[in-house]
Amino acid sequence: MAKLFVVRSFAVLMMLVLVLMTLDLLGESGKILSVPGNDQGDVLHYITMRTPQIIARFLPFSVLLGTLIAFAGLSQNSEIVAMKAAGLSAHQILAPMFVASLGVAIISFAFNDAVVAPSTARLKVWQAAEYGAVAADGDVRNNVWVREGDDLINAGNVRGAGDSTVLEDVRIYLRANGGLRQVITATRARFTGDAWRLEDAKSFNVTTTTETKDHSLVIGEGITPDRFNLVKVDGDSLAFLPLMRAIDDLKAAGRRTDNLEGILWHKLSGPLSTLLMPLLGAVAAFGLARSGALFLRAVIGMALGFTYFVADNFALAMGNLGAYPPWIAAWGPFLLFFLIGETVLVRTEE
Numbered sequence: 001m002a003k004l005f006v007v008r009s010f011a012v013l014m015m016l017v018l019v020l021m022t023l024d025l026l027g028e029s030g031k032i033l034s035v036p037g038n039d040q041g042d043v044l045h046y047i048t049m050r051t052p053q054i055i056a057r058f059l060p061f062s063v064l065l066g067t068l069i070a071f072a073g074l075s076q077n078s079e080i081v082a083m084k085a086a087g088l089s090a091h092q093i094l095a096p097m098f099v100a101s102l103g104v105a106i107i108s109f110a111f112n113d114a115v116v117a118p119s120t121a122r123l124k125v126w127q128a129a130e131y132g133a134v135a136a137d138g139d140v141r142n143n144v145w146v147r148e149g150d151d152l153i154n155a156g157n158v159r160g161a162g163d164s165t166v167l168e169d170v171r172i173y174l175r176a177n178g179g180l181r182q183v184i185t186a187t188r189a190r191f192t193g194d195a196w197r198l199e200d201a202k203s204f205n206v207t208t209t210t211e212t213k214d215h216s217l218v219i220g221e222g223i224t225p226d227r228f229n230l231v232k233v234d235g236d237s238l239a240f241l242p243l244m245r246a247i248d249d250l251k252a253a254g255r256r257t258d259n260l261e262g263i264l265w266h267k268l269s270g271p272l273s274t275l276l277m278p279l280l281g282a283v284a285a286f287g288l289a290r291s292g293a294l295f296l297r298a299v300i301g302m303a304l305g306f307t308y309f310v311a312d313n314f315a316l317a318m319g320n321l322g323a324y325p326p327w328i329a330a331w332g333p334f335l336l337f338f339l340i341g342e343t344v345l346v347r348t349e350e
Helices: 002-033 040-076 079-085 090-128 240-252 258-284 294-321 326-349
Strands: 140-148 151-159 166-176 179-191 196-205 210-219
Touching (some): 002 040, 040 090, 040 258, 040 294, 090 326, 240 258
Antiparallel strands (some): 166 179, 179 196
């Protein structure tokens, strides 16, 4: 049964990837080839980066269809009836598929981390360049904000990394009791090892409305350069552990991370959704084939699976908006449909 389940699931996945990749190329190949210098090799390069995304997105759906196809065949040949007559319960019949789907989930997680995330990062950079030549990665970051206690630091440009980091067009907003008390501007700031030395600094006191100049002012003791190195983190382009470290760095810099935490948890709940598919598709397994309701049961199983995908995407969108906490956005649909599947199975078969 496990072999039957896995073979049909991956056969459906191959068919879906072939069809969806073909449809995707109908729109993108024209854009790629319209760039001077691009040829068939660039189209193939696009396929190698886009295919892992399609596999990752549609693997749970393929597992659902593979489950329905496997169960429909077993039910049509009365093999489910034979297993129940031998004394197996519904959960025992589903057990081999649960084990196989757990293996698929582990493979999916490793595939997402090792292949999908790097491919997504490269593809987004190429698409941002409109499929033209991709410039070498620069070390300049723009409009970076860092929060230290109640104070805010804004750097128009950040160059370099580590102790050689240089801030340009610097503005420091010093606050007290919820109000602004002083604004410091400087053309440049250099890291001295434990603080930042401002060049051509000007200080405006909000209370006295006076401005003073200081050609060399030291501020920001304890603020490390790495806090200026994070501008925007794309959760889909990072593997699980790098994304976790990036979230910790953003939190240390006083930035909001709710949407990234939702993506982080979904990197676990997404692959584990394959565990739900045998449960949601189990409605197609039980009952007599000659009752004439096999097609209807398969449709019900497919509807449950589709509803899960809709609820999962909706929860992620609400999490990105801040309406749901990250763990609810990632795990809420999984737990809800696990309970729904178990309820249907227990009420009808157990």
